[in-house]
Amino acid sequence: MFYRESGQFKSSYAADSAIFTIAQDRVFIAALLALSFVAVPGLASDYLLSGILIPFLILSLAALGLNILTGYAGQLSLGSAAFMAVGAFATYNFMIRIPGMPLLLALFLGGLCAALVGVAFGLPSLRIKGFYLAVATLAAQFFIEWVFTKFSWFSNDSSSGVISAPAMQIFGYPIDTPASKYLLTLAIVAFMALAAKNMARASIGRAWMAVRDMDVAAEVIGIRMLRTKLLAFAISSFYCGVAGALYAFVLLGTVDAQAFDLHRSFQILFMIIIGGVGSILGSFLGAAFIVLLPICLNLLGQVFHGAISTQFLANLEMMLFGGLIIFFLIVEPHGLARLWQIAKEKLRVWPFPH
Amino acid sequence: MNPHRKIGDVILQAEAISLSFGGVKALSNISLEVREHEILSIIGPNGAGKSSMLNVINGVYHPQQGHVVYRGKTRERMRPHEAARQGIARTFQNIALFKGMSVLDNIMTGRNLKMRANFIQQALYWGRAQREEIAQRAYVEKIIDFLEIQHIRKTPVGRLPYGLQKRVELARALAAEPSMLLLDEPMAGMNVEEKQDMCRFILDVNDEFGTTIVLIEHDMGVVMDISDRIVVLDYGKKIGDGSPDEIRVNPDVIAAYLGGSH
Numbered sequence: 001m002f003y004r005e006s007g008q009f010k011s012s013y014a015a016d017s018a019i020f021t022i023a024q025d026r027v028f029i030a031a032l033l034a035l036s037f038v039a040v041p042g043l044a045s046d047y048l049l050s051g052i053l054i055p056f057l058i059l060s061l062a063a064l065g066l067n068i069l070t071g072y073a074g075q076l077s078l079g080s081a082a083f084m085a086v087g088a089f090a091t092y093n094f095m096i097r098i099p100g101m102p103l104l105l106a107l108f109l110g111g112l113c114a115a116l117v118g119v120a121f122g123l124p125s126l127r128i129k130g131f132y133l134a135v136a137t138l139a140a141q142f143f144i145e146w147v148f149t150k151f152s153w154f155s156n157d158s159s160s161g162v163i164s165a166p167a168m169q170i171f172g173y174p175i176d177t178p179a180s181k182y183l184l185t186l187a188i189v190a191f192m193a194l195a196a197k198n199m200a201r202a203s204i205g206r207a208w209m210a211v212r213d214m215d216v217a218a219e220v221i222g223i224r225m226l227r228t229k230l231l232a233f234a235i236s237s238f239y240c241g242v243a244g245a246l247y248a249f250v251l252l253g254t255v256d257a258q259a260f261d262l263h264r265s266f267q268i269l270f271m272i273i274i275g276g277v278g279s280i281l282g283s284f285l286g287a288a289f290i291v292l293l294p295i296c297l298n299l300l301g302q303v304f305h306g307a308i309s310t311q312f313l314a315n316l317e318m319m320l321f322g323g324l325i326i327f328f329l330i331v332e333p334h335g336l337a338r339l340w341q342i343a344k345e346k347l348r349v350w351p352f353p354h
Numbered sequence: 355m356n357p358h359r360k361i362g363d364v365i366l367q368a369e370a371i372s373l374s375f376g377g378v379k380a381l382s383n384i385s386l387e388v389r390e391h392e393i394l395s396i397i398g399p400n401g402a403g404k405s406s407m408l409n410v411i412n413g414v415y416h417p418q419q420g421h422v423v424y425r426g427k428t429r430e431r432m433r434p435h436e437a438a439r440q441g442i443a444r445t446f447q448n449i450a451l452f453k454g455m456s457v458l459d460n461i462m463t464g465r466n467l468k469m470r471a472n473f474i475q476q477a478l479y480w481g482r483a484q485r486e487e488i489a490q491r492a493y494v495e496k497i498i499d500f501l502e503i504q505h506i507r508k509t510p511v512g513r514l515p516y517g518l519q520k521r522v523e524l525a526r527a528l529a530a531e532p533s534m535l536l537l538d539e540p541m542a543g544m545n546v547e548e549k550q551d552m553c554r555f556i557l558d559v560n561d562e563f564g565t566t567i568v569l570i571e572h573d574m575g576v577v578m579d580i581s582d583r584i585v586v587l588d589y590g591k592k593i594g595d596g597s598p599d600e601i602r603v604n605p606d607v608i609a610a611y612l613g614g615s616h
Contacts (some may be wrong), residue, residue, distance in 0.1 A: 217450035222438030
């Protein structure tokens with residue numbers, strides 16, 4: 001009833017290719033952004049900020065990175081956590097080895113290092129596809145984890161291989177409270193999500209989807225495989241790298257290479273499967289789901305105080321994830337994002353059936 | 355047939371092409387010429403090497419012997435995307451649309467070659483990236499009008515019936531403004547009306563844009579009606595080359611189609 005577009009006419013191609021073509025969507029997203037930038041930092045508790053919102057945003061960014069590679073360009077990867085690790089360790093080294101290094105520049109350079117490593121491990125994608133490529137990226141996962149554990153230079157020769165975040169500040173403002181950390185993360189994630197959406201609707205996004213859907217036809221209409229696939233690896237790894245650096249410094253503070261193990265890669269893959277493969281919104285929905293599910297289960301545990309053991313809850317979480325992934329792969333391969341889209345279609349005609 | 359349409363010089367020559375996959379000879383010693391603005395049909399029984407010939411012309415396959423001369427330049431091991439850059443577009447026997455994308459996005463992908471904005475400009479959707487997107491959209495809309503598919507612009511291609519998918523594939527090829535268009539069985543599996551529509555579009559493309567067309571088709575009525583010239587292949591060999599009237603009475607061709615001694 002409220003979500004209806006009648007009377008909204010588009011009179012230019014620019015208006016027709018806008019991100020949000022329906023006025024109600026524009027109002028909704030503007031309100032959401034205003035809420036998250038202005039109201040949330042002032043009102044939310046520290047637990048809500050550091051325990052839920054910051055991890056949600058950072059994991060959304062990593063999922064966004066994997067979605068560019070797997071969802072848009074169709075290249076299956078199990079190495080997302082490795083690229084996050086490269087971003088984290090590279091940013092750390094830029095920060096401690098170059099005095100006066102601005103935080104944002106260090107994050108950018110860290111992402112760039114992850115992009116280079118991503119391109120190197122993306123080279124096999126020119127020859128192999130699907131499962132075989134997934135195994136090749138698995139090699140990246142184990143190799144990079146090993147490198148950061150084995151060579152202590154990367155962790156500045158700390159005995160335990162742990163890196164600790166140096167004091168962070170942006171233009172003189174210290175980033176030390178949960179609210180300031182949240183705002184920094186939110187600003188970066190919002191900007192990068194917009195950039196991802198823009199790429200997805202422009203020629204590079206179409207080239208990625210063309211390679212994903214029918215590679216021979218893509219090449220025949222003039223798309224260069226090498227460039228397109230490697231650019232997908234580079235940009236995807238850049239996103240993962242920035243997410244990794246934020247994960248290490250903003251969320252945890254101290255981190256070692258084991259924080260970016262295969263389990264993390266799978267977690268990010270599950271996010272895009274549940275959230276929606278090939279959808280920007282899906283990356284956020286999937287991350288929200290995976291961050292919130294354990295918290296909800298914990299609350300459930302508290303309600304049934306003592307009746308359910310924590311061990312059972314941990315196992316229940318695994319079982320739920322497993323079940324949901326099978327459910328989504330069979331019933332709705334495009335995940336929560338598709339369900340949301342269907343809901344919106346229904347809402348357009350509600351309360352009438354057609 | 356439009357009497358004002360002028361057939362020009364030879365723009366593509368395939369010279370003594372031989373192609374084999376392991377022990378199977380797909381093409382042996384085939385030479386053919388394509389003239390500017392003409393409609394050339396390649397016909398022959400199944401497995402005669404027709405699709406292989408198209409694949410050689412646009413660089414998907416590289417022949418073991420022989421070479422292709424296009425606009426006076428001899429090509430060595432060319433990749434398909436380079437052929438696209440030189441103005442050769444094609445459609446496929448089995449529809450090769452991008453299933454996850456809308457009709458509009460599929461056709462826009464055909465314009466990718468015309469876009470110069472780098473990925474940073476695209477990520478910011480600013481300056482050249484935005485201007486290009488709108489300018490190319492305007493051209494794509496012309497193609498959409500031309501092929502009469504306005505009503506399905508935003509539909510995902512996977513939901514379309516077969517005949518329309520074929521038309522969208524033609525639209526995507528046309529979006530690249532090719533000077534030579536290779537059509538691999540554009541009318542396979544269509545009913546009579548759809549075939550008539552497709553014939554009309556092919557003739558219109560040839561007439562309005564002056565596009566040279568190389569066509570593989572099994573419907574002899576269509577082939578005889580719209581072709582300027584026909585090349586007949588059988589078992590990877592060329593057995594006929596000439597106008598529809600010449601091919602109709604060529605004894606080798608009749609033997610290949612109706613049976614006879616080889």
